[in-house]
Amino acid sequence: MKKFEGKVLFLDRSDINTDEIIPAKYLTEISKEALKPHLLEDLKIEGFAPDKDVKDKGVIVTKTNFGCGSSREHAPWSLEVNNINVVIAESFARIFRQNMYNCGMLAIELPEETINKIFNKYSRKETYIKVDIENSVINIAAEGEQEEIKFSLKGFDRDLILAGGWVDYVDKKY
Amino acid sequence: MGKTITEKIFDAHLIDKPDQAVNVLKLDRVFCHEITTPIGINDLISRGKDRVFDPDKIKVVIDHVTPAKDSKTAMQGKVLREWAKRNNIKDFFDIGRNGVCHAIFPEKGFVRPGFTIIMGDSHTCTHGAFGAFAAGIGTTDLEVGILKGVCAFKTPQTIKLEIDGQLKPGVYSKDIILHIISLLTVSGATNRIIEFTGPVVDSMSMEARMTLCNMAIEAGGTCGICYPDMTTVDYLWDYIKDEFKTKDNALNNYSKWISDEDAEYDKTVNIDVTDLEPAATYGYKPDEVKSVREMQGTKVDQVYIGSCTNGRIEDLRIAARVLKGKKISNFVRGIVSPATPKIYEQALDEGIIKVFTEAGFCVTNPTCGACLGMSNGVLAEGEVCASTTNRNFNGRMGKGGMVHLMSPATAAATAVSGYIVNSELYKG
Structure with a gap:
């Protein structure tokens, strides 16, 4: 199982697409590691500088429909090689979400009001999130403050996380 | 309670339910191309599982960057080619015989009503035009599909679109789907199937239906789907005539x-759609759509006609009707990419290629190339492209470039005028 914690990168926009996560011109790479410097390099959000804001992060918190567009698994891979194994959002595009769980990574959906609350309270602070898979709890800590948010991880999604991904799961079963 | 077409296909292919909401389906087809498959192949090799569930159900094409443009893309082709050979995959289409995946696979008769199909490509939803469940998936799902012939899907809900009315001249299925995406938004069909029905769809060619289903993903849809009918049977007849005595028998079976x-x-x-006008996108999301009338006057640097959305023979015919006897604007670069060799040959035979070249278009070989900014027409910073493709994301056709999505007719007229314009103004 992967490590589900780290400093938080807040991306305050909906519909961030896979071309913004990793541009198509890097899809000619045959190793995942080669994607590392290019994560989010075409994403335009005011105040966001991909070359310095991505470094040392472990968790992304964002709005709705994250990962829309292309089916490229290079999107989760480019997160993975940057040690970001958790994305928390109000909603995800279907293929991106499945790709995350297939790689044994977490795509956590929270209600709009919870996401907004997290943004309001933490997005201007240095924030650290640790996800407790066992108890389905997100631990948030920032500047001395701390809180716990419950989330849902059940059934097939949970099995994939525990198995470390879909290939290992399926090979045992079918 | 009755069932939707997708529910019927799910029922017929279900092999397991790992939880209440998830269905593991048996696959009829696994399609592969050189961008998303090689990393999967290498992963299977590293796991000691370099094998395929059924070489006859796997269809392979090199289409995204062909001919290879550099050593990296040459290597992607090589990995795919050697894998297909090693695993006895007979339906492998290499340069000269290759075409854009979602055009060539239907053309070869690989898609049938009731099939389940996956591919590591989001526009796999195109094949729903035949009454199949076809979905884009990532490389891990693709690997498992290759290895075991299965894929897991949540039970999808369906949005039914009933399309009625009479299209005005100059308005096509591309304009309809752009309109639909603007209504649904880019996430309006997430985890949903879009069922396209109604008299307008019934009277559409398979090409026009493929354009509709192709862009279901741009509203977040898992698959676009149309009901099989006599148009479907006619399209497939050469491939199914040994299976059925008559076309009516085939239609009965598919119903x-x-x-x-x-x-x-x-x-x-x-x-x-009676009052629908030709449409184009104005922003960086496919749901940002205006009428061409509102967009009129927007200057363009390049016009691109091609792709899995609008690179089929019907699209080239429509564009050629607008271009015939005209020259494109001096400072516009026109690029047309027939989506398959067969389409290329048809266009040659019908004199369509000559119309394009005489107008000043560059004709490229079949490839995905420029649509995703890989090759054959990448934009420079600040440039604008009028394009018959499917995505206008920031940077899609080249960093800092702007893409306006539109129909082949509007794109052709735009090439002539140098700015976005309704094709009806350029007819006659």
Whole structure:
């Protein structure tokens, strides 16, 4: 199982697409590691500088429909090689979400009001999130403050996380 | 309670339910191309599982960057080619015989009503035009598909679109789907199937239906789907005539892949297209759509006609009707990419290629190339492209470039005028 914690990168926009996560011109790479410097390099959000804001992060918190567009698994891979194994959002595009769980990574959906609350309270602070898979709890800590948010991880999604991904799961079963 | 076409296909292919909401389906087809498959192949090799579930159900094409443009893309082709050979995959299409995946696979008769199909490509939803469940998936799902012939999907809900009315001249299925995406938004069909029905769809060619289904993903849809009918049977007839005595027999058999009247839908949307105008996108999301009239006057640097959305023979015919006897604007670069070798040959035979070259277009070989900014027409910073493709994301056709999505007719007229314009103004 992967490590589900780290400093938080807040991306305050909906519909961030896979071309913004990793541009198509890097899809000619045959190793995942080669994607590392290019994560989010075409994403335009005011105040966001991909070359310095991505470094040392472990968790992304964002709005709705994250990962829309292309089916490229290079999107989760480019997160993975940057040690970001958790994305928390109000909603995800279907293929991106499945790709995350297939790689044994977490795509956590929270209600709009919870996401907004997290943004309001933490997005201007240095924030650290640790996800407790066992108890389905997100631990948030920032500047001395701390809180716990419950989330849902059940059934097939949970099995994939525990198995470390879909290939290992399926090979045992079918 | 009746069932939708997708529910019927799921029922017929279900092999397991790992939880209440998830269905593991048996696959009829696994399609592969050179961008998303090689990393999967290398992963299978590293796991000691370099094998395929059924070489006859796997169809392979090199289409995204062909001919290879550099050592990296040459290597992607090589990995795919050697893998296909090693695993006895007979339907492998290399340069000269290759075409854009979602054009060549239907053309070869690989898609049938009631099939389940996956591919590591989001526009796999195109094949729903044949009454199949076809979905784009990532490389891990692709690997498992290759290895075991299965894929897991949540039970999808369906949005039913009833399309009624009479299209005005110069308005095509591309304009309809752009309009639909603007109504649904880019996430309006997430985890949903879009069922395209109604008299307008019934009277459409397979090419026009493929354009509709192709862009279901741009509204977040898992698959776009149409009911099989005589148009479907006619398109497939060369490939199915040994299976069925008559076309009516084939139609009878395929009619089991039609939604029941009392099927349950997430929602039903009625659209009358009678007053619909030619449409184009204006922003960086496919749901940012205006009428061409509102966009008129927007200057363009490049016009691109091609792709899995609009690179088929019908699209080239439509564009050629607008271009015939005209020259494109001096400072516009026109690029046309027939989506398959067969389409290229048809266009040659019909004199369409000559219309394009005489107008000043560059004709490229079949490839995905420029659509995703890989090759054959990448934009420079600050440039604008009028394009018949499917995505206008920031940077899609080249960093800092702007893409306006539109129909082949509007794109052709735009090439002539140098700015976005309604094709009807350039007819005659």
